[in-house]
Amino acid sequence: MDLPTVAIVGRPNVGKSTLFNRLVGRKLALVDDRPGVTRDRREGEGFIGDVAFRVIDTAGLEEADADSLLGRMRAQTEAAILEADAVLFVIDARAGVLPSDRPFAELVRRAGCPVILIANKAEGGAGMAGAYDAFSLGLGDPIPFSAEHGEGLGSLQDALREVLPEPDEEDEDGEGGKGLRVAIVGRPNAGKSTLINRMIGEDRLLVGPEAGITRDSISLDWEWRGRRIKLHDTAGMRRRARIDDKLEKLAVSDGLRAVRFAEVVVVLLDATIPFEKQDLTIVDLVESEGRALVIGLNKWDLVADQPGLLKTLREDCTRLLPQVRGVSVVPLSGLAGDGIDKLMQAVVDASEVWSRRVSTARINAWLTEATQRNPPPAVSGRRIKIRYATQVKSRPPHFALFGNQLDALPKSYTRYLVNGLREAFDLPGAPIRLSLRTTKNPFEKG
Incomplete structure (x- = not known):
């Protein structure tokens, strides 16, 4: 399903990544008190109730030379705005509208897509003066919001439902899964x-x-x-x-x-x-x-x-x-x-x-040949006996050996077996797991 796209933009440190994490329901974006943590555009599938969308977290908008790191970060954010079906423009309600908010509000307005103004950090009614100050940006009624505590989600859901197009059901590729x-x-x-x-x-x-x-x-x-x-x-x-x-x-x-x-x-x-x-x-x-x-x-x-x-x-x-x-x-x-x-x-x-799986019959045919060519060593005069082997799972390939005294098997011999498995069953580069399971002797005193 081709979901509509929502971009979160605003100057640094207004809580964009916290809002992103709230919308996707997981802590995907790094969050810190320092401004400028986010540099690339991060995407996820967001939802509020029955409203689903693709959400993009962006770097904080700052004036900078185009060739500088900040300038390239800004270019990424502008690209996200052009791609979006709707923009969430976030301000810090406690700080109010700052001079640096205004040129970027104009940038968002010129993009021509619907804009929802979020007055963040307004938990418990704090920062309402800053929220009212946001009317001066000319982006419509601000939604008092707290990304950290989830306050204002109902109002945001209503606003998104009004501006987002219906998801395109025809974009399914029929492959299933996520690749x-x-x-x-x-x-x-x-x-x-x-x-x-x-x-x-x-x-x-x-x-x-x-x-x-x-x-x-x-x-x-x-x-x-x-x-x-x-x-x-x-x-x-x-x-x-x-x-x-x-x-x-x-x-x-x-x-x-x-x-x-x-x-x-x-x-x-x-x-x-x-x-x-x-x-x-x-x-x-x-x-x-x-x-x-x-x-x-x-x-x-x-x-x-x-x-x-x-x-x-x-x-x-x-x-x-x-x-x-x-x-x-x-x-x-x-x-x-x-x-x-x-x-x-x-x-x-x-x-x-x-993801490869090998049949137990093939594994044991290989095991017989491998142990005849290079028998396991003896411990206290008694030779270690490997009775049979099987593959217990794949992703990565995991094999189990059964026998007696396997806990005394030297690492050099387990390496010999792992390398043999890799070569015999064409497992180049894969991490191979080997479990040793000693069969209990019913005649052993204990």
């Missing part, structure tokens, strides 16, 4: 937002030379070769010891949540300085969360003239990341748009491997 969930993660300035902008064909995410521009985990709907994809751009991840800023800690935790909800995670490396310690840590995190993995070597256009480099980097990957042996390593350039099709094919292939 393959793909998170793009990596160190700051690896080019994650630039890559996603190139993928979707528009400057949807804020980019620039400054590291750490992205703060929220931004999700976007996209289609690749007829397949629905839900893309998640995330904040750059650094070592916790280097993160002093409270906002960055929130942003990194938001990125971790995106990894946990993704099906496939693309770890984007800077090809000019690949496999830094933090890159390896991020891959380890993705593996420990059990997500399917693809490694993207971004900025490949800067190093493509070095013969044999790709082969060397793939060998480095095998050596440095044995826990995801066989993972796809794809060279690409988000800026030039090169390698995106190969990356997405690797993503789809990784998803299929991640």
Whole structure:
């Protein structure tokens, strides 16, 4: 269903992200007392009662040079206004109308779409003087509101019902579900937002030379070769010891949540300085969360003239990341748009491997051969016996071994079994889980 679009706009620190979280019913947007937390446009499905809509949270409107970071943030907000069926213009009722509110009220008015004026932070009747002051903006009657406490939702529901078009029922694509969930993660300035902008064909995410521009985990709907994809751009991840800023800690935790909800995670490396310690840590995190993995070597256009480099980097990957042996390593350039099709094919292939199931008969035929070729060691003169194995689940592939004294099985032998499973059943790059279940001996005293 194609829902109507509502954009939330206003100067910084008037409570736009708190309102966004209230409308979508979850804490999706980062919220802090500091102004300017939101930088990209964040989208979600909002609802008040029976009124459903797509809602966009935007960066605070500020006057700035077009080429500056603030200027690019403003351009993103203006794009959201042009896309919207209705605009929620938010002011701080306690502060009243400030001079900086007026030029942006004029900007919204010129956009030509319906505007609903929200006098936020008016809980318990506070700030009513500021709410009345909002009449001077010429945007109609203000709705006294408290995004934090949910006051004024009934009035907002009535206002939205009047201005929003009916949802378009004919836009269903019949695929069902919400598409393959793909998170793009990596160190700051690896080019994650630039890559996603190139993928979707528009400057949807804020980019620039400054590291750490992205703060929220931004999700976007996209289609690749007829397949629905839900893309998640995330904040750059650094070592916790280097993160002093409270906002960055929130942003990194938001990125971790995106990894946990993704099906496939693309770890984007800077090809000019690949496999830094933090890159390896991020891959380890993705593996420990059990997500399917693809490694993207971004900025490949800067190093493509070095013969044999790709082969060397793939060998480095095998050596440095044995826990995801066989993972796809794809060279690409988000800026030039090169390698995106190969990356997405690797993503789809990784998803299929991640979801693969193997019959118990095949697993046990392999197990018999593997244990005959390299028998388990003996413990206290008694050889460990692996009786049979089965796959207990997929996404990621999870196998269980049954036998006696399996708790004494050395890690080197479990690695041998995991590598054997990976090779025998074509599970490259997937995190493989192995549970050891010792069969109780009924004759054992106890």
